[in-house]
Amino acid sequence: MRLRLGIDIACRAAHQASLADERGEFAWSGHRFRTTATDLERLWALLPAGTDPAMVTVIMEPTRNAWVPLAAWFRRRGAAVVMVPPERSADLRAYYSKHTKSDRLDSRILARLPLLHPEGLHTEEGLGPGDPLRRxxxxxxxxxxxxxxxxxxxxxxxxxxxxxxxxxxxxxxxxxxxxxxxxxxxxxxxxxxxxxxxxxxxxxxxxxxxxxxxxxxxxxxxxxxxxxxxxxxxxxxxxxxxxxxxxxxxxxxxxxxxxxxDERIAVLFARADPDGILRSVPGIGPILGAQILGRLGDPNRFTSLAGVRAFSGLVPRLDSSGVNGHHNGLTKAGDACLREALFMAAEHARRADPSLAAKYHRLMVTEGKHHNSALCHIATTLLTRIAACWRRGEHYTLHDPDGRPIDAPQARTIIAERYTIPADLRAARRTTHPHHSKSSGTGRRRKESQRAPSTGPSTAHATTPPA
Known part of the structure; x- marks a missing residue:
């Protein structure tokens, strides 16, 4: 029988734990403990006799860095550790009880979360902030x-x-x-x-x-x-x-x-990427490569490449209802440090990879995207390719528009000949977004309100002051 151990983590006070079976029935709840070996052993002893550690799932929220030693301890015991985003458990808590908020209730919600939202559970394998490269x-x-x-x-x-x-x-x-x-x-x-x-x-x-x-x-x-x-x-x-x-x-x-x-990061990055897969990606050096790998973690832990993109937060929000639907801005739900590295890497990669340069050229010239918007598209594509190369264990390869492998000098020549953005168009795309509408708010300089007092002369030309 599978057991779910929900833990409400506290940074300074005692944690609270609740144990439920696969039907959601509680064996006990509200057990208080702290992050000490003695308390954790006492908590583990409360499991039913003969429990297989592989059948135990520990569910927690990533409360600051207090979850890191707890996750490592339970993994050593053979249990699976699941981290739940705080906003997800908060929404379920509001549905569960509108008028009560307590640590005991939080632990019970986390223990029953597999029944309420099973597709939202993802096993946490890494150490999080405990990983030296990530930190x-x-x-x-x-x-x-x-x-x-x-x-x-x-x-x-x-x-x-x-x-x-x-x-x-x-x-x-x-x-x-x-x-x-x-x-x-x-x-x-x-x-x-x-x-x-x-x-x-x-x-x-x-x-x-x-x-x-x-x-x-x-x-x-x-x-x-x-x-x-x-x-x-x-x-x-x-x-x-x-x-x-x-x-x-x-x-x-x-x-x-x-x-x-930088010297310490170089050593950690060489250890994390011994095959040099990220170093083979155009536009990514030791610093950006380490930042991407450190904040992304092992790409093999994602079930699909779409999950990698969603983790980065570089995907648009979807607002759909009935036959109507449109995409808004980026979700930005992932790691901000990862997005920062991908954005900077995209600026360099589009200058070295003809396929990325072609996409950037199409977004800027044909679709009229702003420079930053186009770079976000390139960053998402670059992340997808990085994850695909890592999962296959292959180096990044440059190709010409016909799909033939080429080297770096040939790639730069193709980009210069085919995908150069005109200077006037680039200046326009960097300053004003073509899809941004004129502001309709009332300001001190421009007052659209009919009752607002005028900020200047009533005519188009300045009047001459009296002598």
Whole structure:
């Protein structure tokens, strides 16, 4: 007889478990336990005597990361572990009881879920956040976003000093040389002038490894002089330089962490993909390949390629009733970090694979899609091909429009000859979506309401003010 163990997981309080048979009859419910070996052994001892572990299914919600050690413990005992999306169990809970919400009820709902929604159960085989590659690529994506936000704040602080500073620092704050310059407190114009041309040139030459020559030192000096002329004594230069130095040091520290994380990800990715299947996909390098594989998991765990696409969230929502039906935007129900990697990989893959370039060309030119919309289509196709190659254990192969295998230089030649997007069309597709309708809302600049006061002159031409 099959048994279903529903567990309502708590992050700080005790979990609650309920045990039901295949008919939905409860053997017991509301057992409290914590994530300790002693409590788990006591819980396992509550199963009926002689129970085959293979006949036990543990059903849980992925509550933060508290489910990971529980899933690993029950899998070691031989039980099957099923993870249920929280929104699905919440909908069933609302149907089950509209006026009650308790941990005991949640565990009972999870134990009876196979009876209410059997097609929604999928066995969880991986460790989730416990997998080192999955965790590392997510951490890297988070660090990159933090660095981007830090550089944006740094750019905004430099605007206070004046526009000359961006040109003086090369216009690329992600470069280590301007970051080290700012981290040293040299955003103060008085400090720059006290350094002088010779010492400033040595500093820039050393930290840029000879890329910035002695003539480059003239630009920070000119920027410092322009700032002093602009602000004179109205600005507290040392305080602003300290704030800029803090942001620059944060950017340098995050950059170093990302570099060390890339080295660890490369080792984990080589171990996870020893045959180099993802590395054979055009447009996917070690970083994007590791991010796709780490967040997707083993593609063999999906029953079909449609399941892989649905997991990514890169499929449109369907709204159908009777004879009417239409597709809305993307579901975005999957992993955001996976979609991010697929979107970036699609931009590179369409430049290297003629078949993807042909589809991108058709979407942009014939169907009038926006650039981002076309890339989402390419990302979905690319994910399907990656999963198919992984399931077959084959490398990705480039083909010409007639289906003959080709190499990378031949592919680029075909794309340049047949599938180049005109520059004016590309600019139009990148800025304005052709299917977006004009906004019908009332705004401060454009008021469609008849009773709204006018924001400008009543005529098309400006009137001449009286003398």
């Amino acid at each position: 590392a690529v997510k951490l890297r994506s988070t660090l990159v976003r933090r660095r981007t936000a830090t550089l944006a704040r740094l750019d905004a602080l430099l605007e206070i000093l004046g526009p000359e500073w961006h040109a003086a620092l090369g216009g690329d704050l992600a470069n280590k040389t301007p970051l080290k310059f700012l981290a040293a407190g040299y955003a103060c114009p008085h400090t720059v002038q006290r350094l002088g041309r010779a010492r400033l040139a040595r500093f820039l030459h050393r930290h840029s490894r000879g890329t910035w020559t002695e003539a480059k030192a003239e630009e920070p000096l000119a920027a410092a002089a322009a700032t002093l002329q602009l602000w004179e004594t109205d600005l507290e230069y040392p305080d602003l330089a300290d704030d800029i130095a803090i942001e620059a040091r944060l950017a340098l520290a995050i950059t170093q962490e990302v570099k060390e994380l």
